[in-house]
Each structure stands twice: as C-alpha cells, then as structure tokens.
C-alpha cells in the first residue's frame with residue numbers, strides 16, 4: 321500500500337474502491353483465492369532428497385540426491401535393516417535374544433514403514449531416575465519382551481481388547497472409535513501391581529535424518545510450555561539422556577520424543593527390541609534376570625554396522641506430495657489451517673548442516689510436525705511418563721507421506737498404538753490441547769471434512 325501514497329487523491333480513491341470490490345468478491349467466491357493454498361515448492365517435501373514415487377516403494381527408496389559412497393552406505397544399511405538375526409553362535413547376524421520382540425528391524429517397520437499393530441510394550445514403575453528416565457521394573461527392565469529363543473521364557477505378553485464407542489458429528493454422521501484395553505498376561509515372574517504400560521506401533525522411518533538436522537533453536541521457537549501467547553497450545557520439549565555424551569539433550573524420536581538421535585534410537589532398537597548388544601548398549605536387555613547368562617561378551621553388532629543402519633534410516637527419501645493444485649486438495653488444506661492443525665503439525669523447517677551428509681544439509685522441508693510434546697487428553701493418555709513427557713503427552717507426528725501409508729504399507733492404522741483405523745479416526749482421537757482443533761474439524765460439513773482428508777491423502 322505504501323506505493324500508493326505518491327498517486328493523486330482521485331486515483332487513490334479509485335484504487336481503494338477497486339480494492340474493496342476485490343476483497344468482497346474474493347470472500348464470496350472461494351475459488352478465486354483457493355489457488356493461494358497451492359505452493360509448488362511443497363512438492364519437494366524432503367528438499368532435494370524428495371522422490372517422486374507414489375508406488376509401494378514410496379517409503380523405502382534412498383534420498384534422491386545420494387550418490388557414490390553415501391549411496392553405497394545406504395544400501396549396506398538397507399541389507400542390515402532387513403536382516404533376520406539368529407541365535408548365537410552363527411557366522412552373521414548372530415546374538416538374537418535371549419528375549420526379544422522381533423527378529424529384524426523390518427519385522428516391525430513393515431516395508432520400511434509403519435507397523436499395523438503394537439509391537440513394543442514399554443513398562444516401568446512410578447517414579448524417575450536421576451536423568452528423569454522411567455524406573456525399570458526389577459526382573460523386567462523397561463520393556464516387555466514377548467518372544468524368546470529356544471529354552472528361554474518370554475517375559476509375558478499383551479492382550480488387547482477393543483471397545484467400540486460412537487462419535488456423533490454435529491451433522492448426524494456417526495463414526496465408531498475403538499478404545500483399546502490392555503492387559504499384561506503370561507508373565508514369567510511376579511510383576512508389580514502398579515506397573516505402567518505404554519503400547520506402541522512402529523512408526524515409518526523415512527526422512528528422519530532431515531528431522532535430526534532441524535536446528536534445536538528452530539524447534540524451541542515453537543515451544544510455549546506455559547502457553548504465554550494464550551492460544552491453548554503449549555508445545556513442550558522433551559529432554560532425554562544421551563548415552564554417548566552422558567548428558568541430557570533434546571529428544572526428537574519415538575512417540576514421546578524419548579530418544580535424542582538416530583544412532584541411539586537404532587542401538588536401543590537393536591538392544592531392546594531384538595536382544596542385540598552394541599558399543600552403545602553393551603548389556604543384554606535381560607541383564608539381571610535369572611534366565612540371562614550375564615555375559616558381557618563382545619558387542620553382537622559392531623560400531624560400523626550400527627552406523628550403516630542408522631545412516632540408512634537417516635537417508636531414506638521423503639516421498640513427494642501429489643495433486644497439490646487439485647481444487648479439493650487446496651480447499652482441504654485451507655480447512656487444515658483454519659482448524660489450527662498447523663499449531664502442532666508445523667508445516668515448514670530448514671535443516672542445518674549435518675556433518676558427513678551434505679545431502680541432508682540446508683534443505684527446506686515440509687514435515688508437518690513441531691517435534692514437541694502436547695497434552696492430547698485423557699482419551700489418548702497412556703499414563704506412563706517418559707522423561708519429561710507426562711502420561712497425557714505425545715510428540716506431534718510428522719504428516720509427510722501419510723497419504724501413501726496404504727499403498728506403501730498395506731494398511732491405514734494410525735496413532736501411537738494403532739487404535740485409529742483411518743485418518744478420520746486419528747483426528748477424532750485428538751483431545752486436550754487439540755480439542756479445539758478437533759471440534760473445528762467435527763463442525764465442518766461432511767463434504768468439507770472429506771476435503772481435509774483428501775488433503776492429508778495428498779501428503
């Protein structure tokens with residue numbers, strides 16, 4: 321507008337009238353402004369790593385800009401991610417168990433993606449250790465391993481029962497949500513009555529190096545723990561123990577941001593989920609149990625192999641969104657922003673410099689997460705604190721690639737414990753800080769709601 325100041329008064333009046341006519345017109349005819357919701361740059365959701373592949377390989381393709389040694393390293397990691405570990409002694413991939421949850425990374429991260437049922441059961445007793453970590457259960461540790469090698473007892477198992485409850489939309493549509501009820505069964509030894517349990521599905525593992533590369537300041541910019549700006553959203557950073565530097569740092573990975581980085585996440589998965597020791601976690605997950613041999617022999621996976629697996633999940637490409645210029649998609653995106661979904665599912669970040677991985681450095685990305693914890697209400701609560709995350713708090717999930725879950729992973733199971741059977745159910749479980757946003761969605765008419773879903777499906 322400042323440019324207009326130099327024009328004469330008559331012209332200015334005409335400009336102003338024309339401006340009003342334009343605004344009135346724009347408000348009454350949505351189509352004229354819908355295109356504002358189209359930003360072609362968003363097709364490169366993972367910056368230069370982005371692959372334009374909407375096939376079943378969408379979650380399992382190397383970053384588009386990887387080449388040479390780094391591409392080779394990715395493929396080495398790929399082989400290890402898919403490898404089935406076996407009982408010691410064996411020539412390769414030895415050391416499974418004695419207790420475990422699955423025999424390979426890909427066993428839970430179906431086709432490099434998301435599992436269709438809970439496979440990790442975190443347990444603890446009330447309280448925190450000196451690093452604010454959950455307290456291990458004597459004889460059980462921090463995870464219930466429900467499988468074991470020959471001759472050893474699994475620690476127990478989890479039975480899941482779902483109770484269907486109706487959700488009534490204001491316009492009369494009814495959707496049934498299934499609320500899980502969990503029970504620890506078949507335990508190998510007595511387990512305390514006050515055990516805390518958190519049941520989790522394996523999330524997809526692409527684009528993670530980019531999330532690791534988001535500068536800490538950019539994440540903390542959105543943190544507002546006391547809700548100082550009074551918008552009802554109070555993103556909170558988790559701070560967790562880094563076993564390498566032995567310090568407390570920002571958590572980014574896992575459903576409660578309970579792991580600080582991908583090297584540690586990977587080593588923790590080998591150890592907790594598969595019973596594979598490594599330089600980061602040298603004791604078996606059954607350490608201290610009577611049926612554990614208490615050997616601290618050489619790590620069952622060495623630093624080199626650990627590094628390639630971690631590198632693999634860092635460098636899996638983000639698949640490009642599709643049809644962003646489609647009228648329904650643009651309209652759905654408008655409702656996404658009007659509903660305030662972006663208060664937590666933050667659209668855009670720029671990565672910093674990742675040492676040794678220039679391909680992931682300085683990339684503008686569209687992950688739709690703030691990587692912060694939010695109170696999601698009683699409905700989603702597991703009531704098991706994890707470092708600073710309370711029993712009600714969960715990390716905002718990235719939404720990039722979510723529309724390809726069905727084609728890439730063969731299902732549409734969402735949320736931390738897989739209770740949602742489709743995107744609509746996932747939204748309807750939102751409560752707590754997201755209650756207002758959920759209600760806005762619920763109060764849209766059916767056609768509008770469908771367009772919001774079509775937008776998510778385009779991501």
Ligand code: HEC
Nearest residue numbers: 421422424425428439440520521522573574575589590593
């Ligand atoms: C028994 C099933 C299982 C196995 C085996 C498994 N994972 Fe996972 N993975 C999970 C679950 C469940 C989570 C979420 C954990 C949490 O929230 O604490 C997860 C989380 C992750 C994450 C963090 C993703 C994110 O977005 O925060 C990465 C990376 C990962 N796993 C990599 C691996 C690797 C590498 C292996 C093999 C060494 C592996 N996983 C083996 C189930 C599994």
Ligand code: HEC
Nearest residue numbers: 659661664694714715716717734735736746753754757761
């Ligand atoms: C207050 C923060 C917040 C707001 C607002 C919010 N979300 Fe979420 N969203 C989350 C968190 C946290 C999770 C993970 C919850 C869980 O797994 O229990 C999540 C999960 C999801 C998932 C499932 C993702 C997955 O990987 O399983 C979808 C889909 C989703 N949100 C869509 C939306 C939409 C659409 C809106 C707006 C109507 C919205 N969200 C508003 C925080 C938020």
Ligand SMILES: [Ca+2]
Nearest residue numbers: 415416417595
């Ligand atoms: Ca072992």
Ligand SMILES: [Ca+2]
Nearest residue numbers: 460461463465
């Ligand atoms: Ca255990």
Ligand SMILES: [Ca+2]
Nearest residue numbers: 544547551553
């Ligand atoms: Ca706020």
